[in-house]
Amino acid sequence: MIxxxxxxxxxxxIAAHYRLDTLFPAEELPEKARHALSIIRMHPAAWSSKERKNPLKLKQALEDMGPLAIKLGQLLSTRRDLIPPEVLQQLVLLQDRVKPFGSDVAKTRIQQSLKADISTLFSRFDEQPLAAASIAQVHTAALHDGREVVVKVTRPNIRAQILQDFEILEWLGHTLEKRLEAARALHLSEIIQDYRQIILKELDLTLEADNTRRMRHYFTGSSMMYVPEVYMDSKDVMVAERITGVPISDIETFDRLGMDRADLARKGLTIFFTQVFRDNFFHADMHPGNVFVETINPSNPRFIALDCAIMGELSKHDQMTVARMLLAVMNSDFMQLIQIVHQAGWIPPGTDQDALAREMRRTVGPMVSKPMNELDFAGILLEVMDIARRFHLEIPPQLMLLLKTLVHVEGLGTDLYPNLDIWSLAKPILTDWIKAQMNPQKNIKELGQKIPDLLLGAQDFPSLLIDSLNGLKNQSAWHAKQINELQSMRLQMEVQHKRSWIFGSFIAIFLAIAVIAPWYISIIMLVIASILSIWRISK
Incomplete structure (x- = not known):
């Protein structure tokens, strides 16, 4: 049921009112897409719409549709290689210029959440929002000791709408999995469920505050990235240090200040690989509204990480798998790539691994032989997904968030410095990380750290062994009981089968006599009645 x-x-x-079917010329769209867009024109709202030529119709439509639609727009806003410039300009506005809610509402939420009056919390509170996004908006303020801060406040009544929209997405995911093999291979329903949890966590600013503190700890004293300090937080409000910088998309400012964009791009990618492999804690919502660059020291600028609500983590096994896969691609060793994927358990039995290696070489090979400005990373990723579908590969859902982040990073890197050689930068980082993981001294040290836990666990070993043996004993008794019951049922069925056969034979003979010599029936019935009467008297 829908x-x-x-x-x-x-x-x-909403789609009909803003005439979203007119965003792209019909002749540039696939035939199936044209049929889908024709549904928009069928709504009565499209017939009288005056929004056809509105230059901001997409932005306003996504705002009216709600936070999930805005999130999609933010993701697409990093794809300058896929989106026409006139459409991209609207999507960029969704990064921090969504329609704000009233300042009176914001102040009420702050006072209720932090349980104090605005004048007690701040010496100055600016009612005009500095920025407004899908989940929250930001106001500037000052603490009583003079420190400049930003105050992030979640939107009112947002949770119910997000839950409702995710129920629709979950229904859509199940529907697609029933009809499309690619959706099943990607575990689309699980991805939607994971993303649902991520977005719901984003509504709780205490979690964002904890993530920010954790990332600040990892990059304390770093010359590559600065993470602002958090001063106060609650579920609906977070007060943090105000930073000075510009969005990573502000190329004009970088050029005006004489910043080395190539060096800046190298720093950005180094930060990403450091987060994924050193810290296993990476920023997974890297649109330009969340990544700023300091302007105080143009000769050696640092990145500034904002909005740490959506963070990603991988298991140790997945970390090693991803690192080895990337190195195999960099070395153009596609048989090794297939072996790694096979060891990870992603390839079903009986797969033609030579054919899979040829497909990967054809699709992924260009990634290491061309500069970034000639690569269609999103297109390559789609082709890899198509290969996964055709060869029935199982892609773990926990890696999809990393792939989403890679799309963001690639889009930002292409804008900042298109000729950046991502592979020459990544290869030594990955090689050093893998060597460190395989270092015997490190492994022995980790084992030594676990010895106290192992010794404490050993105290429980006898009782665990006894419990296991009792469990096996009980399980064996249960199995024996089940076997006896099955044997009894089998005997009963055999007896019933024999009775049914005798009764069926009797009925067949009875019917045959009735057809051949009907008068015999009366004699037989008389005999049966006599026998029954004698039997009852004898009882």
Whole structure:
């Protein structure tokens, strides 16, 4: 059953009102896409719409659709290689210039959440928002000791709408998995469920505050990145240090200040690989509204990490798998790549691994032989997904967040410095990390750190062994009981089968006599009645 039909009708009305079917010329779209967009024109709201020529119709439509639609727009805003410039300009505005809510509402939420009056919390509070995004908006303020801060406040009544929209997405994911093999291979429903948890966590600013403190700890004293300090936090409000910088997309400012964009791009990629492999804690929402660059020291600028709500982590096994896969691609060793994927358990039995290696060489090979400005990273990723579908590969859902982050990073890197050689930078970082993981001294040290836990666990070993043996004993008794019951049922079925056969034979003979000599029936019935009467008297 389709969930929230009224919400779907509302989304249809918004798309029709803003005439989203006119965003792209029809002749540039695939035939199936044209048929899908024709549904928009069927809504009555499209017939009288005056938004056809509105230059901001996409931005306003996504705002009206809600936070999930805005999140999609933010993701697409990093893809200058895929989105036409006139559409991209609207999506960029979604990074920090979404329609704000009233300052009175913001102040009320701050006072209720931090349980203090605005004048007690701040010496100055600026009612005009500095920025407004899908989940929250930001106001500038000052503490009583003079420190400049930013105050982040979540939007009111946002949780219910997000839950409703995710129910629609989950229904759509299940529907696609039933019909499309690619959706099943990607575990689309699990990805949607994981993303649901991520977005719901983003509504709790205490979690963002904890993530920010953790990342600040990892990069304390770093010459590459600065993470602002958090002063106060609650579920709906976070007060943090105000920073001075510009978004990473502000290329004009970088050029005006004489910044080395190539060096800046190298720093950005080094930070990303450091987060993924050294810290196993990476920023997974890296649109330009969340990544700033300091302007105080143009000769040696640092990145500034904002909005640490959506963070990613990998298991040790997945970390090693991703690192080895990337090195195999850099070395153009595609048989090694297939072996790594096979060891990870992603390839089903019976797969033609030579054919899979040829497909990977054809698709992924260009990634290491061309500069970034000639690569269509998103297109390559789609081809890899198509290969996964055709060869029935199982892609773990926990890696999809990393792939999403890679799309962000690649888009930002291409804008900042298109000729950056990502592979020459990444290869020594990955090689050193793998060597460190394989270092015997490090492994022995880690084992030594675990010895106290092992010794404490050993105290429980006898009781665990006894419990296990008792469990096996009980399980064996249960199995024996089940076997006896099955044997009893089998005997009963055999007896019933024999009775059914005798009764069926009797009926067949009875019917045959009735057809051949009907008068015999009366004699037989008389005999049976006599026998029954004698049997009852004898009882």
């Amino acid at each position: 969930p929230h039909v009224s919400r779907l009708l509302e989304l249809w009305r």
